[in-house]
Amino acid sequence: MNPALEELSNQYPSALREYCNGGGEAALLRAYQLGRGAVAAGVSALEVGTVHQEALVSALVETLALAESAPIARRATEFFAECLAPFELTRRGFQEAHAALRDLNQGLERRLSAALQDFESAQDELLEQKRMETLKNDFISVISHEVRTPLTSIHGALNLLKSGLGGELNPQGQRLLDAAYRNSQRLVRLVNDLLDLQRIESGTMTFNLRPVDLRSLLEQAIEASQAHAGPLGIKLVLQGAPTGARVRVDSDRMMQVMTNLLSNAAKFSPRGETVVVEASRHNSGLRVGVTDRGPGVPEEFHERIFQKFAQAASSDRGGSGLGLSITKAIVEHMSGRVGFQSEPGRTTFYFDLPEWRRTVSRGKASENTWPAGR
Ligand SMILES: Nc1ncnc2c1ncn2[C@@H]1O[C@H](COP(=O)(O)OP(=O)(O)OP(=O)(O)O)[C@@H](O)[C@H]1O
Ligand SMILES: [Mg+2]
Structure with missing residues (x-):
């Protein structure tokens, strides 16, 4: 037999008898303590019920007076109820804790799946952004390379014209030439800047440190x-x-x-x-x-x-x-x-x-x- 159950079987009948014979709060407290000990030792409520049943029968057999057996049985029930109280407490506590945990888990699950969805869509967005960025960079790089050579030659030609190589221009022609030269200069700078950036980003720019x-x-x-x-x-x-x-x-x-x-x-x-x-x-x-x-x-x-x-x-x-x-x-x-x-x-x-x-x-x-x- 489980030693805890054995100890309970030893102590329960005398404590029950004490209460049945007019014991007060102290005897009831004993019932509660017995119950708590049983819970802690892993004795089940059913096993306690059996111990109670046996103790009650022997208490009644000892009494033998039928008139007294009814109040004794009633008091025995009170004693038993007190002994079961710790079981009740743990069961309720367990149920409450279980319910709270279930709510918590559900909340966590909901938040987790929402976070997972956010993460997945952010990842998709990031991949898409990266793809677009690569496309854009490739496009800029190709355009810049293609444009650079003819642009440099246009800019050079305009520079020569400005220096008077093509002869004198009338004031309006000179203004147009100046504007064309300025804009070609801007474009050359832009293309050079774009190529610089592209080289730095791709790691192909050499740094002579x-x-x-x-x-x-x-x-x-x-x-x-x-x-x-x-x-x-x-x-x-x-x-x-x-x-x-x-x-x-x-x-x-x-x-x-x-x-x-x-x-x-x-x-x-x-x-x-x-x-x-x-x-x-x-x-x-x-x-x-x-x-x-x-x-x-x-x-x-x-x-x-x-x-x-x-x-x-x-x-x-x-x-x-x-x-x-x-x-x-x-x-x-x-x-x-x-x-x-x-x-x-x-x-x-x-x-x-x-x-x-x-x-x-x-x-x-x-x-x-x-x-x-x-
Ligand atoms: N010293 C400054 N005072 C106020 N705003 C500035 C100053 N420097 C930069 N900025 C702001 O930052 C922007 C970006 O500067 P950035 O040098 O990158 O380009 P930019 O000068 O406009 O053109 P770029 O340098 O390509 O010719 C400027 O257009 C301006 O709005
Ligand atoms: Mg600037």
């Missing part, structure tokens, strides 16, 4: 952009750069980055203003900022500013909206990052690059890049 002195690189960039900023009445100045600071970059690509930032700053500056270039040490790297005093980038455009072809609705100043996406792609390719801060009257576009330091460790040259944890 070498350590260069940051200050002289910035001076060269300013020098090169002066011709463009001058006619707009904008002065470009280098305000500060840490002496001897070097970065490991492709100089031509860096010039492209600076030309993009300087041309934007000049384009959006009011005439007569100064655009300031500044370099400083920042978070153990180097930060180069280009600050203008223009109207700033509209708040609602901030999120899209580095996307391809993105131009703020208010900024109708030419260009195709590719400059900043190329800038970002180039800087990131050289382990850097770009950012900007803008408010009316003061806008700074900046990029951070790791500082190049040559340290000698165990006879071998090694480079210092970003600090650990970046």
Whole structure:
């Protein structure tokens, strides 16, 4: 016999008898404790019922007086009921917990299947977007390649005509030629930008990385952009750069980055203003900022500013909206990052690059890049 059942069989009859013989709350509490012990030991309600039945029969047999057997039986029922209370409690508790768990599970299942559906449709959308992106890129790449050669030749021919090779033109002809030349120049730039982007994205653009002195690189960039900023009445100045600071970059690509930032700053500056270039040490790297005093980038455009072809609705100043996406792609390719801060009257576009330091460790040259944890 199960030892717990055996113990119950031993204790139950005397406790029952005590209650039947006029025991009060304490005897009833004993019944409850016996029941709880039975539940805990895994004794079933049916087994307790059998023990009760036997105990009751023996109690009645002992009494033998028929008149007394009715109240004894009634009290015995009370005792038995108290003993079964813990079974009742656990059953109800179990039922409630079961119901709560079932509701919870159903809710979870519903949410899970909804999330699964969302995920699947998002995945489909993503795949479709990727497909469209590849198609678009292929299309742009083919068009750009096809268009570039004839366009360059048209542009060259117009340039020769402008320089007077084809003879003198009347003023109207000259105006038409100027417009044609300007537009062909824009198209050449656009095609070149598109090809650059496509090469960066496909990983086919070569980056000739070498350590260069940051200050002289910035001076060269300013020098090169002066011709463009001058006619707009904008002065470009280098305000500060840490002496001897070097970065490991492709100089031509860096010039492209600076030309993009300087041309934007000049384009959006009011005439007569100064655009300031500044370099400083920042978070153990180097930060180069280009600050203008223009109207700033509209708040609602901030999120899209580095996307391809993105131009703020208010900024109708030419260009195709590719400059900043190329800038970002180039800087990131050289382990850097770009950012900007803008408010009316003061806008700074900046990029951070790791500082190049040559340290000698165990006879071998090694480079210092970003600090650990970046
Ligand atoms: N310094 C700035 N001040 C205010 N807005 C700017 C500035 N620089 C860029 N922007 C905003 O970001 C847009 C995107 O600049 P981005 O250089 O990519 O293209 P773009 O200058 O319009 O054309 P592109 O550079 O291809 O000739 C600009 O059209 C303008 O709306
Ligand atoms: Mg630009």
